[in-house]
Structures are given as structure tokens and as C-alpha cells.
Amino acid sequence: MQRLCSPIAFLIVVLLAMGQNIQAAPPRIAGVKAVPRSIMKFERDYIAELGGDFGPLKEGQLLDLRLLSGKSYVDLELSGIQRGKESTTFRGLSFKPSKGQPTKLSPNTLYELRVRDGGDFDVVADPSAKAWVLLDRKKRDTIATERLRDTRNKLWETPTPEENRAALKSYEDLFDKIKAEFPMLTFVRQETEFFIVYTDMPAGQIAAYSANLDSMYQQLCTLFNIPKDTNIWVGKCPVYCFVNKEHFMHFEAKLLDNPATEGVQGLSHNSSDGKVMTTCYRGNSPVFFAVVLVHETAHGFLHRIRSSGRIPPWMNEGLSEWIAQVVVPQSDHVQGRFSEALPILRSQGSLGGDFLDDSGRIESWQYGAAAVLTQFLISTDANAYRAMITAIKEGYSWQEALDVTFGLKPEELAAAFGRFISVPGLRP
Ligand SMILES: [Zn+2]
Known part of the structure; x- marks a missing residue:
């Protein structure tokens, strides 16, 4: 006969089990929803003065705008500024009516603003003033460049079309070398908006992993408040992925001069010229491989944010x-x-x-x-x-x-x- 424990003993057992569970389970990892870019104390030095003759926002001024949604407008003529209480704050912008162009934009939709002959500015919320401010990019870049000099790091500049083309060609050149090095393997190349996957995996397996990369990209853009159509890479981010560990190790040693890959399933190669690439092998666990792929490529994304400055491990x-x-x-x-x-x-x-x-x-x-x-x-x-x-x-x-x-x-x-x-x- 089965011996039943008393209700109190049962309750203690259940509570103990729950306690163990609560303590053993990590807090849930969850993605982020977009939060407005709000000004932090250290950014206040970059606030642009809006009033007077020298302010960047004047009626009749032509503006190029980029929205957080990724949408852009060129040559909007400023017709009105809804000012905040302070000389540096504003709550809205109006524009001269023009076909297909908005006549009003709320600052919470804006990402950046270029004033014709007047500089580039980030649009950032100032919650204490219940309004928005413009941060002067040139001023900020100058100060950041000075700070980065000690560690020999530099701000990334937007790659020119030539630089993008040269990078894409170098990724293809490496793919050619891979094909020559592994004549017994069949490779495919699959390209999405921001990634190029070069792999000997069966073509049908690639889409799910590419979708993971795209999802990573979107989520990190949300976290870092980057409009989602921004290309953060030089050209694109290439991903060289082998099915087998031995091929991956041989590739790293022979073509990338990196013999130290024992126990490594993936790597992010980050260059000081801004190029990044992910290299990896699939192995036998599809779920763990997805983790490796996203993990390594996220290192590359972080390398491409703002500057070459090093983030602690x-x-x-x-x-x-x-x-x-x-x-x-x-x-x-x-x-x-x-x-x-x-x-x-x-x-x-x-x-x-x-x-x-x-x-x-x-x-x-x-x-x-x-x-x-x-x-x-x-x-x-x-x-x-x-x-x-x-x-x-x-x-x-x-x-x-x-x-x-x-x-x-x-x-x-x-x-x-x-x-x-x-x-x-x-x-x-
Ligand atoms: Zn890592």
C-alpha cells in the first residue's frame, strides 16, 4: 500500500520544490520593444541651441529628415517650430505644403535631421522638459574622436559605394578560395538584405538560420535605436559555414591563418578596417548551431556600432x-x-x-x-x-x-x- 504523506508534509515538499525551482531558474530572457532615445546626462554637452540667428532651425530652412521607421524626406521647407519652454527644446515641426510631403511631423518619429548648410543632428527626447532636443553630431564626433585617440580607436564612417563594392568582392574572393580548397564539397551562396551565407549545408537548411540572423539584426537595431533599414556592415556580413568541424578547422588554419580552433564552433572575425565575418560549423545540434551563429554574428554587430572601441568581455x-x-x-x-x-x-x-x-x-x-x-x-x-x-x-x-x-x-x-x-x- 502506498503511504500518503500528511497534508502539511506534502505542502512543505511542494514549497521546497517550488523554492528550488524559483532559485534554479534564471530570470526570463526577453527581447525589447522600442524605447524612445532619451537624453542622458553625459549627452547634454552636445545639445544644440535652437533660438536666435545661429540656431539650426529657422523658418524657410530646408531640411532632410530620416524617421525611426527608416522613411526619409528630402528638402522639406520648415514653416513653423513648436518651441518648448527652453531655448533648446521643441515639440513639433511644420512644413510648407508640398505634394507627397508631410506638413507636420511629431519629434518622436524622427531619428536624424540634416539642415542644409547647417549640420547634422540627432533628435532625442528630453523627458525632464517634456520636449525634444537636437544633438550636434559634429561636436559629438569631434569630442569622441579625441577620446578614442588614446586607445587608437576610431569612429566608423559610412562606407562609400566603392568601399562597399570592394568588401563584397573580397567576400566573393574568399568564397572562390574555399571552393578551390574543398573541391569535394558542394557549396551554395544565399544572400539576404544584410547577410551572405556561404555554406556546404543542404540549401533547404539555410533559410531558417538566415531568418535567425535577420531577427537578430532587427532586435539589435531596436535595442540600439537604429532605423531598421540601416546597413551597419561594410557591404554585408558574410557567414562562412561548414557542415563538418574538420573542414571548418582546416579553413581557419589554411585560409585565415588561424590554427587555434580546437573546441571552437564559431568565430567572429572583426577587422580594424570595419569588415566583419562569421565563420562556423553546423555540427549535429540544429538548435545549438542556431545559438552559435547568432552569438558570433552579434559580436560583429557590436563591433560595427559607432566605433572600433572595445567593449569589455x-x-x-x-x-x-x-x-x-x-x-x-x-x-x-x-x-x-x-x-x-x-x-x-x-x-x-x-x-x-x-x-x-x-x-x-x-x-x-x-x-x-x-x-x-x-x-x-x-x-x-x-x-x-x-x-x-x-x-x-x-x-x-x-x-x-x-x-x-x-x-x-x-x-x-x-x-x-x-x-x-x-x-x-x-x-x-
Ligand atoms: Zn562570444
């Missing part, structure tokens, strides 16, 4: 793990890595001592923590997260960037993250 891996989990929700990869990390975080009471360092790499068990830490920062304030990455890309140290966006010191970040994952008193 915990943020870089954290974002790549985070976006891979968002795009491939059927994977339990982050959950597995976080379950591995949690007992270590608890027993050590710290993220590992060197987790937040700028240099080196984070250890395998720390990837789960990095992903959940990224979720913590993005869900706390996605606008501050965007601004933090931008600040690093403009030459701030990550500690300064964390401070001017989230208002946290590294120890405070560790402690706040500890509270988020129920590990009180967590240290860096």
Missing part, C-alpha cells in the same frame, strides 16, 4: 548570449549555463573576482551570469543600456560609462545584480 559575451537566447528561445543554453553559474556565485559570494575586468576573457561558467546580467541591465533601463554601450564606443571606460548612465559603481552593479538573482551581497 563580460558585456560583449553577455549581449551575444542574451540576443542568442532572445532569437532562439527553444534553446536551454543560457539556462544551462546559468544553472552552472548559480551555485558558484552563491558559494563564492562573487562574480569571480576578474569577471568585470576589461581584458582577457571570461570563463565558460561566467557566460550564463553575463547573459542574465545583460537581461538585468536592459530590463532595468534599455535606454541607459544603449547609452552605456555608446559611451564606451565614444571612448569612456566601461566604469565611467556605467556611472554616467546607470549611476552605478562596479561594486554597486554586482550587489544590484545579486539582489536580482537572489544572491544577496554579491561582489564583483
